[in-house]
Amino acid sequence: MAEEKEKKSLLNRVLDSIERAGNKLPDPITMFLGLAILVVILSAVCSAAGVSVVSPADNSTITVFNLLSIEGIQYLWTNVITNFSGFAPLGMVLVAVIGSAIAEKSGFLIALMERFLGGAKGWVVTMVIMFLGINLNVAGDAGFIILPPLAAILYMSIGRSPMLGLYVAYAGVAAGFCANIFLGLSDALAYGFTENAAKMINPDYQQSIAINWYFLIASCIILTAVGTVLVEKVILNRFAVTAEDLKKYDFNAEEAAKVTELQKKGLRNAGIGFLIFVAVIVFMSVAPVYNGLPILGDETGSIIAGASPFSKGIVFTVTLALLVPGVVYGVTIGKYKNDKDIWADASQGMADMGNYIFMCFFISIFTNFFSKSNLGTILAITGADGLKSIGFTGVPLMVGLIIVAAFVNIFMGSASAKWAILAPVFVPMMMLMGYDPAITQVVYRIGDSITNPLSPLFTYMPVILGYARRYEKETGLGTVIANMLPFSITFTIAWIIQVIVWVSLNLPLGPGGGIFLG
Known part of the structure; x- marks a missing residue:
């Protein structure tokens, strides 16, 4: 045993210590309940002390x-039920689970991945999972529900630990959340607040949601590369498994790796079903059949705008995109003989989320109390004012903004809510110093991503x-945080270097977005 400990690297020993310390934290349910009580007490203390700030948006x-x-007290007593029923992430997760459960349990997803990645080297699988995770923000929050369980199964199929697959997928989706090859809802939401803040200095300021596009495309490639190297060269040895170890998960790697002719037929039919679905969505997004506008577009015809039906329903779209081929595949291979078989898998997917649903009751209480108390808003504005008063310029200022956004992100999960508070502070300040709103927006989005997988409140x-407790029942918060820390640190370093290079070379961040004001 002593010899085994000696073989552990310094990094593994540090991460093990963090894991042990983190796992001593209470169960997340107890923690959120305790935090809710703490918020109530702090609100009373801070209110009595007269704590207040001036909003940079309207000077109120x-x-x-x-x-x-x-x-x-009346508010707390009368809003417990509505807090829970109106908790947006709960609805999104459960809707996404309907499609993902059928796509997974029908065997469609694993057969699809085996068809295209079967026999691929481990680093190739890691690279694909990392790349998909980083880019899944285009599907809103659906990536958090869909990719981790799929990655777990895919990793087992190549003889690796399912826990490693979960963590690689989660790191890509969470820590790389703002990077993307394709423009999506997160770009539209961020730009809306940036433009309003920029007009405080330049009333004529107007660009597009693509002002960070070039930078974020490069980020996808860079983060995928450094993330893959990190996994293959550093983290992989923390999750060494044998074929015998995989059997305890009721998984036969050799059997899973075989794609039969019937499965190939199922994949072909599923592909046809998926293409038909895509054609219907494209038609509703492009054809001017509703008052001269597409069904899923807003009043201007745009489907990317945050208020468009397409953007608002992105999670439902992703669910159908998984449900349709999943059902077609299951019917083709004979797994689904009638509608009862289909809904049995969907119901099982819901049952698997029972603990999360229960946990959401307490999460909704905490987040609502925290929001209602205004403590989060005051914390964000105070942090922004503190950075502003330091007097940094250039790259140090940008790194400081990343740190402030990353710190605030631990306590406030909503990217748009944070940027609504911070944009009126930082965008005008940086414009007065000669910096384009595009660079301010991109460094904020970096900070808003890197601490996602570390926050117990995320x-x-x-x-x-x-998901992790399906495979290792003793998994705690410390386990997740310890295994996410290397990803967050690596992504932070890579992104800061990328910012330094972009600023030093004065490269364009995207169409209409630069480093300095022209």
Whole structure:
């Protein structure tokens, strides 16, 4: 045993220590309940102390709402049920699970991956999972639900630990959230706040949601490369498994690796079903059949805008994109003989999320209390003002903005909510110093991504924890955080270097987006 410990690298020893310390934290349910109580107490203390800030958006004074006041207690008492029923991530997760459960349990996803990645080297599989994870923000939050369990199965099929697959997928989706090859909803949401903030200095400022596109395309390639090297050269040895180890997961790697002729037929039919589905979506997104506009477009015809039906329904679209080929595949191979078989798999997928649903009750209480108290808003504005007062310029200022955004991200999960608060501070400030709003937006988005997988308060931390406990029942928050830390640190370093290179060479960030104001 002593000899085994000696063989462990310094990194593994450090991560093991973090894991042990983190796993001593209470169960997430207890933690969120405790945090909710702490927020109530802090709101009373800060309210009595007269804590307040001035909003940079409209110069109004924001004070702490006392949740222990008569009005506060009435609010708490009457909104517990609506907090839970209106908790947006819960609805998105459960809707996404319908499609992902059928696509997974029918065997469609694993057969698809085996068809295209069967026999591929481990690093190729890692690279593909990392790349997909980084780019899945184009599907909103659906990537958090779909990719990790698929990656776990795919890793087992090549003789690797399912836990490693889960963590690689989660790191890609969470820590690389802002990077993307294709423009999506996250770009539209971020730009909306950036443009409004920029107009405080230049009322004529107007660009497009693509102002960071070149930079983020390069980010996809860079993060995929460094993430793959990190996994293959550093993290892989933490998850060494044998064929015997895989059997405890009721998984036969040799059997899973075989794609039969019937499965190939199922994949062909599923592909046809998927193409028909895509054709229908494209028609509704392009054809002017509704008051001269596409069915899924907004009043201007755009389907990317945040208010468009397509953007609002992106999770439902992804669910159908998985459901349709999953059902076709299952019917073709004979797994689904009737509708009852189909809905049995969907129901089982819902049942697997039971712990998450229960946890969401307490998460919804905490997040609502935190929002209602205004403590999060005050924290964000105070942090932004603190950075502003330091007097940094150039790259140090940009790194400082990344750090502030990363810190605030631990306490406030919503990217748009944070940028709504921080954009009116940083965009005008940076414009007065000669910097284009595009560079301010991109460094914020970096900070908003890198601490996602480290925050116990992140909305999808309970999701990955639930997936992990399917394979290792003793998995705790410390386990997830310890294994995410190398990814967050590596991505942070890579992104900061990329920012330095872009600023030093004055490269364009995207169409209409640069480093310095012209």
